[in-house]
Amino acid sequence: MTRFAEKEFDDAALKVYEKELLERYPFIRKEVIGYSLLHREICAYSVGEGGALIAAVFHGMERVTGAILTRYLFEKAEEVRKGKTLSFTAIPLMNPDGAQIALDGACAAGRYRMLVQRLSKKTPFRWQANARGIDLNHNFNAGRITLRENEIKNGFVTRGATRFGGTEPESEPESAALCDFCRRNDFALAAALHSQGREIYADFENHAPQSAAIANKMAEISGYTYCEPSGTAVGGGFKDWFCKRFCRPGFTIEIGKGENPLPKETADTEYDRVRAMLDILIEQPSLFREG
């Protein structure tokens, strides 16, 4: 078993990995792109300029996506150390507060403890939102009107553990930090790692139709299914906003199969499939040349 599958991934685990990563690979640039509601760092780790942006753990229960992305970051850093040229950025923990709540319960929610206790109906271990009950992946500025209608139709009318995107896009410090970071940089494409379902979603409202060819290739290599989202999975997400804002390829990858939270061992059992997909993304300029 690799060490990434031995312990649950959270802010403290990332800090341990980060120390080792930056010591061993001093060419990696760390940037604190913002802070969560409870003032935990949201960190980006970059090699080269631009390229692919890959972000994980938008949802509290999906911490294993962060372990997988961190493992991938170490592996690629080692390749770069050996002379390979790569440009990409990894943000392994977009929602550190939500992940801590899903791991440790309402006691991890600081000044939002009472709110989380009430909203989670005593099941905080199924928490997906940020610390004040906004689902970050419904908080991006894309297709918000339809999304809001679908949220209401499905009973997500106010703050809660999942699927309420708030009343304004980028109202949350976590989503606002990611958007600012994208606007300040020049990423060729972006991918958001979620769990679960072994599915790939791509593009949004045809703003980046070039996403489809890449998604097909990822599906082919991994056995994941490239499909169309429906209901409250349409709009408001990071990949939706990225495609709409930049007309560049954007993807959501639903890692693994089972019930969230997936076991930490998923960082081993699912790794090869995910690595194969991410390799296509970070090497996509060569894919375009071939095609």
Ligand SMILES: [Zn+2]
């Ligand atoms: Zn998710």
